[in-house]
Amino acid sequence: MSARSLAQTLSLRIGVLLAASLPVAWTSAGAGEHEAAVAKIKDAAEGWNELWREVIIDITIMGVIFALVTAYLLVKYRRRSPDQEGTPPKFNAALAVGWTVIPVFVFLSDDLFVAAKGWNLWNMYRQVPAERMEIKLESGMYSWDYVYPNGVHAQNELRVPAGKPIMLRMTSRDTIHSHFIPDFRVKEDSMPGRVTYLWFSPKEPGEHVISCAAYCGIMHSYMMGKLVIMPDQDFTKWYDGEAAKLADAKKNVALN
Amino acid sequence: MSDHVAVHEHHGAHWDTSVWPLVIAFGILFFLPLSFTLNFVYHKPMLAILSLGLGAPMIIGGAAGWTSQAIGGGEGLSRPAMGWFILAEAMIFMSFFANYWFNRLTAVSWPPEGTPAIPQLMPAIMTVFLVSSSFTAHAAEVGLEHGNRSTFLRWWVVTILLGLAFVSMSGIEWHHLMSEGFTYGRNIYSTTFYSITGFHGAHVLLGLCGIVAVLIPALMGKINDGFVKTVSLYWHFVDIIWLFVVSQVYYW
Amino acid sequence: MSFAQTAKEWIFTTDHKRVGILYLIGSMAAFAIAGLMAVLMRLELSHLGPTITNNPSQYNVWLYNHGAVMILGFQIPALTGFFANYCVPLMIGAKDVAFPRLNALSVWLFYAGVVVVLLGFFIPDPPDVMWTGYPPYSVMTTGNTAFYTFTVLLLGFASILGGVNFLTTVSFMRAPGVTWSKLNIFVWSILAAFALQLIFVPVLGTAVTLITFDKYLGTHFFDPSTGGDILTYQNLFWFYSHPAVYIIYMPFIGVVFEIVATFARNRVFNYNMVVFGGFGGIVLLSGEVWVHHLYVTGMPDWLRIGTMVTTLSISVPVGLTIIGLVGTLYKGAIDFRTPMLYALGVVFLFLIGGLTGIPLAVTSLTVHLAQTYYVVGHFHYVMAVAGTFAIFGGVYYFFPKMTGRMYNETVGKIGFWLTFIGVNMVFWTMMVIGVQGMPRRYYDYSHFPQFQASHELMTFGTAFIGVGFALAVVNWIMGAINGKEAGPNPWGSKSLEWTTVSPPPHGNWPEIPKVDADWHPYGYGARS
Ligand code: HEA
Ligand code: HEA
């Protein structure tokens, strides 16, 4: 993360703090930022990397502050003689309330700040672009079965064209499975009786691992697939070829 | 606090013991987990019965031994403790209902296919019986407060009779529904229906056991006020839950 | 006293201290079993492909036993069984709990649960449903799901009885002068934890009972083909099991408060903030966040967003307890004895574990992180490490009280540092490979060969943890046999449990202790 975006993160945080009342903090972080963020983040996976960095910096700061304060106190107030006692200053009601309200306020602001950012990204994850390709997925012990819009079937190998958002509509024929593509920062469970979905946007041609992320049975760890992203023309060639094969097969069935 | 330290107590000091808790705990182990597993998982009914035969006397004997040790020695705290216990019990019913509501509200049509007409009259009578048994239990308690032993006994016995009537009507109704093919594996409604009413019925039985456990020593002249109050608190709870059961499962 | 007499007075005991020690023995045995499972798992994972078994099912059984026993058989019984039993009556100045026999029933129900776990090693079809027991797998498996259910039910029932007992005890049996505002932090934490147990255990009990009904009696609670719903189980399960993490957190941080206050010879910083803001806030919020375990199951969007907000805000009350802990060091007089080392270890390691929960709470980040080793790393830091350190520190701290003798300080410190190094080697690595996509519950990771080295490192680190903990246990056993006499109050604590002899006799004090008006369990130094 660059120094500039770090500064941005921090100043936003301070801004939220200064907003002085929680409802204000809430709306300012939640609503105003939304459009800008959607425009900036082109796809969910990039948004994920971005938010991950920010949240890690956030919690690292929190953690380091607490750890340093603790370490300092430990060194400063170590016992010097066996019967030394603590000498805490008197604590009055105002101090007690202050020491509760201020931390609550700081922590809550940080939480709401993170929540607002997370919400933005979540919208990315759930709003599927209209120009997508929809593929059906039925998972089962222990395979992924895809059905393309033109009826082509594929097992454990998901071929997709580069540059087109892909949406999977998923269900399962037995236990719960979870279609996980680590490189695209996305997973969602599939199960009998429900249809779930996820989408991702493949850009460069290449191969990626698909794994099953929900304990589904004895061979859970062997339930693997491959995501093959192909250049557009290659994909079309393969796709139409498969469709033709399928049509042939149907014809043969009809003839017999 | 003064820095007073007790004189060292030497060997031979007496520590309280009771065998019954251990007997009951392992009785429960034989009675439920082991016999269930033997019968339904490993299909060894003989062994399951053996296990039941081992567990049941352990539980009953343990409870009897426990009661005879406890009677007269109560700290009088059993009523508030029963309050906490009821909180936990209420949560069990809450989860059954949550499950039911969730399934029902997301169902395409209700009742699901294969559900016969659920009788309407019987549950109404059962409600009347159970609710009045709560009042009779209270009357018994009031009798006891006024030191009137025979009033207490009279109303207490009426309570038992009402409770028994409730349970038998429940049994008749189950029998009737099952004979119409509405078995517990039929659909999600039957599954829910039998589990909720069955679970409630089990509570009525448990309450009845408590009432009887008060009655027997009472007939012999030993009445423990705290125990009476605790049992009738539980009974009121069973009664109130029934109102939820009857309104949600029968009349909704 | 004859051996038979002694044995009888232990096995049939109704005394809260002995019941507590029975809990301690049982839960430590559970820890040893579940720790052995962890070692086997780590050996299996140390290389790509099959390593010490070529049967994936065997690994799943180890994993099931590891997770379920660590949580249900070790941590919850150690905290709400052992510590609650041993300390609460002593801390409030009571002779025993309200219902001693009920207490004995609890501990034996706990042992009955342990028996079921042990039987699981001898049957041909041991349970393999993971500690979460999700249907439909738990209904379809050939493993013995009934044992899973009954383990949960027996331990849960024990816990409910414990809850009834302790809430009553603290409400009605405090010694005169021990007011609500003078309760030890640990006593408050136990009250809060048991309140959660009473509310939530029944829900778990119902959920697991229903899967057993579905599997063995032919009902259809979680069967979509007849109108049931799979996710209902997950909702019910996590409605308990999320609060369960605070049932673990609150007592263990309570123990840490006792240790830190004593070894810093200091008042607890902002007592009311810790009790009402911290524990109170946790109790109020803990029931509203369970959906964060279902972020990738297809729950409705509003629930995922709402839960993100509630989950994040639970860092507020938890943060307040941490502030209270750190503030207790301010102007103290800190002595670094073994229990204190463990307690300080908890502070640092819990910070890592708790803060790594924050990314998990954000639904959109969890879309990648869920079900990976990142989650495993998170909860080992927060629970397996922080929780176990608190338990070990607590046993060290109360050791002189329980046995009347001293443990060996050097061995204690060596043990601490070994585990401290080991846990960071193991669990930090987990989070790193988790973010890179290593899924959890994998018997074999042959599709992720890039993680081989990390897995080797983790297996290596486990040896440090194991040796460290083993040293602690050996230290206790040796200390109990021939340690130096400790006297009633070796730490110079002001809290009531240290005013009686060590070990305390039956009945704790000859008479119910009387406290002065200005007495306070943390009334150190400057008060005069
Ligand atoms: C003792 C046990 C314990 C505790 C205390 C916690 C505490 C927390 N946990 Fe954890 N968790 C588990 C045990 C625990 N957890 C277990 C066992 C699982 C996995 C179960 C399974 O699937 O098998 C799990 C899984 C889990 C998940 C699900 C992951 C998944 O499966 O996809 C999530 C998601 O939100 C989560 C979040 C949190 C959060 C936000 C906290 C918070 O309570 C943490 C709060 C603490 C801090 C934040 C640090 C201290 C505070 C401050 C320093 C104040 C300032 C900080 C800020 C303002 C940020 N946990
Ligand atoms: C309190 C809880 C707790 C504790 C302490 C631990 C401790 C450890 N855990 Fe565990 N773990 C869980 C709770 C815990 N775990 C849970 C809930 C899961 C998820 C389960 C699931 O997915 O369903 C899990 C899962 C889990 C996994 C994930 C496996 C997978 O997803 O495939 C791994 C992998 O390495 C692991 C490793 C370890 C290791 C190396 C330790 C080490 O720290 C262990 C060190 C201990 C020892 C080596 C034992 C030493 C013993 C003694 C000193 C005792 C001697 C005593 C006497 C003789 C009386 N754990």
Ligand code: CUA
């Ligand atoms: Cu399919 Cu795991």
Ligand SMILES: [Cu+2]
């Ligand atoms: Cu949780």
